[in-house]
Amino acid sequence: MAGGEDGVRRAGADGAEDSVWTRELLDHLRPTGRDVRRVVAWLAETVQGTVALQDDGGALLAGTRPPMDVHLVAAVAAGRIASAAWEGQGRHLRLVGVEYPDSSSAGVLAVARETPFDRRASDIVMHTVQVIELLLRAGETTAAGRRLEQATSDLRLAILQLLMVEDTVSARRVAAGLWPGLLDTDTACVHVVEGTAEDRDRLADECIETTGERALVVLCPAVDEHVIVVTPGEAEARELRALIGPRPRTFIGGSARQSLARTATAYGQAVSALAVAHFRPDKAAVYAERTHPERLIDPVALQGWTARLLSPLDTLPHHTRAELLATTRLGLEFTAVSAAKVLGVSRNTVRARMERVEALLKADFTDLTARAVVHLALNIQVGLADTPAAPGTPAAPGTPQAPPVSLRDLLSGPGMRTWAQDLLARLGQDTRDLRRTVRAWIGEGGNAERAAQTLGVHAQTVREHVRSAEPVLERQLLAGGSDLYEVVLAHLAVGDLDQPALPGGKSGLLDSLVHG
Template sequence: MAGREDGIPPTTDRTTDRTRDGATERTAESAREGGHVDTPWAQGLLEHLRPTGRDLRRLVAWLADTVHGTASLQDHTGALLAGPRTALRQDLVADLVTGRIASAAWDDQGQHLRLVRVAHPHTSSAWVLAVSREAPFDRRASEIVTHTAQVVELLLRAREATEAARRLELAAADLRLAILQLLMVEDTVSARRVAAGLWPGLLDTDTACVYVVESGPGERDALAAECRDITAERALVVRCPAMDRHVIVVTPGEAAGEELRSLIGRRPGTFLGGSVRQSLARTATAYGQAVSALAVARFRPDKTAVYAERTHPERLMDPEALRVWTTQVLRSLDVLPHHTRAELLATTRLGLEFTAVSAAKVLGVSRNTVRARMERVEGLLRTDFSDLTVRAVVHLALNTQVGLGEEAVDGGTRQAGQPQVGDLLAGPGLRTWACDLLGRLDTDARDLRRTLRTWIAAGGNAERAAQTLGVHAQTVREHVRSAEPVLERQLLSAGSDLYEVVVAHVATGDLRPPALDRAKPGH
């Protein structure tokens, strides 16, 4: 082995320089004191510690240029991470990786090589920084290599810390979603238990509001982070699994609503829809209200809206008759175990409110699971969900059932005098409400009311309605879309708004009451 200009005698073919934890501090101290560290290269090396310069490939390329040679970085398996492949003595590499030596240097046919061990965070193995050049390594070149290895270690630690923070954030996001999914299926006890570990007191409430914030493309992650910041973790903030631009916020307190409104004011292209206060068990209902309000917010100057406390049809029905009818409709599900029954009811409620795909994403199950559960409910209720009038009255029963809670109901078989759906929807108050609602359409010369009635009778299928009316399917869609602002309700997307309009058609006699005791053909 040839002699070295750094003063280390060539007494063996393997020399080691032990690098310990204080090396970085000594480097910084010598630079501050104006010692033998060359300021230009030290400043260039420090540039790679800036947030915008943390790139291992660029750092290794800088090292090669600075020492006028070649440099490479490989991991403990020998995989090349940066720089060109260099022929290395594998016995030295093995000793570096296992920690037997900290560095090594040798001459090979006119090439001077230096290897430095780079510790990898949280592992016993290490990476190897290799530098080769034609001239021997003087003190300056040796210090550059040593300090570069220390910077590589710092970058690895920073990257590991960033990755750990990212994994923690992903785990927290998954946990928030799990809590929301538990609330959606009315499992408030489990939701509180899960939340108590990371967010104590978050769900120590009986009621909450749900807000849905809509952002522009590619802005949702930043929006969710800002929602968490302004609510100071006093609300459950979840990136909606069904809609790519939506952030769902479940908040027990009133202050979060005002904070979210202030957020909308300073972010262009962002909208906010909120629900009225609901019990935690009705989180799914509150979510539907927030989505409905969001559609209104898009047309308002302040870009925010809260679900209108308008007159809902169930409030115009005889409460006792509605309760008895609901119990009667859902009686066939009472034979199921409590957990199974709750799961089927919650899934069906969401499946009627949204598409099967969206409901599946919200619940964290497959769309086939959602459809299978809804088909099971169809079979138990002996009905057909392809009929919009059936969907509307079952939706009415399910929402009424949530309000009943654990209230005891009389068992037994159906008896004479128990209310039927036609009787329930024939009250004078409900009929007056329905006539006023649908009467808004009568002033349009396009006969929107006839188109809407035919479209509902066709199960919301524009093509079938068009065949009945003798018009183009696009004309049907345009008529239905034109009816939405007049009725102040969303119709083209399934949900509470559409079902209220369907109930209004049955109450006025424009559509016949559905048969809930007729099995789906081929079921």
């Protein structure tokens, strides 16, 4: 009886102990506890020994490596034997093969302890190997999924970068493999959705799900909080706006509809609209179709002037010319660093391309007036590329062309001058003479310190005045880009700033952009 009672008592105790270590081991399979290193540390503590896990190449993954027979380890790793045991010098060692996903070789789990391996310790080791194999298999599956997600994300970015440099043919070809029909359109809108950097991946996934992959969703390479979405249809745009409604600290800005070749222009518009969205109760804004200066200039004269200004680039191969123009457009709209990230090139490449354009156009991009004038010409050039020639438009050599017109004449038309005077007159309503400060700041290339020296005030005063002028003009100045260039052109139109000293192209008409 005594023996029987003792046997029952021992079985119950062993069962309780088994239940404890089994529960602890299974806990390592929970989503919050999946860490091979923690499993190895748990095994060492549970069997009161030294444990090491090495991969199929012999590298230590976890634990502390005990002294081992290299020949035994090699045999287990090669799969010639499944496990091995060794004892001597007061130590007991177990080597067990650990199966790796998609591998002909195996890792090795080594367990060393001072006492012999009893049945309990042996069971714990074998069950731990099974758990480690499950974790490695799950980790490989997770890693493969992440690699696939990263490859898909990189592909989306590559398509956007092709659109940014006007290579719509290549963009469509790349997109056709995974998203058939995505870019089967001549026009699209660009939206920029802003959330938090920590939540951006989830936000992008929701954009993809919401649009049903009928839009190109890209993690912005320049701003960690931004998701760029190219939406071919109106339905996708509505779905995006509905998506951000209930989300806190999430905003969306959209462009006007543009041709695919003008994706870079549309992106700039979306960024501008996003700034407005921060002040809207619905957290959404679309680029305002306000009166732009180029719409107030005679189109025929403007096109002729643009062609002459950019004519030094006409001798370049088509691909090189398109690449230089697209890069310069983005570089003038944003910083070189941001433009480089969007295009997927180095900032030195952006600067080198812009310097080449500077040299060809004999321009000085440190001069805001030169930047504004070249920016105007580049936008007109894109518009011309989008507009097919009207029926009957003469193209033969020797066809009479419109007489050359200077920049001064372009900007001095009644519509342009009225617009410029009305715009700048808003600054006169402030007693701080914001107009004088803005003019000096532009004249000094947007440098507050130099403008302060010119005006005899503190640099912080200049910055405050320029910042105060932004809501009055309804344009961003400190951020640069299209808004600032419009204000520069307004100053040129009313004669508040000297016109930039640039040649007028191969017509030889130096008057087209020289000082008056």
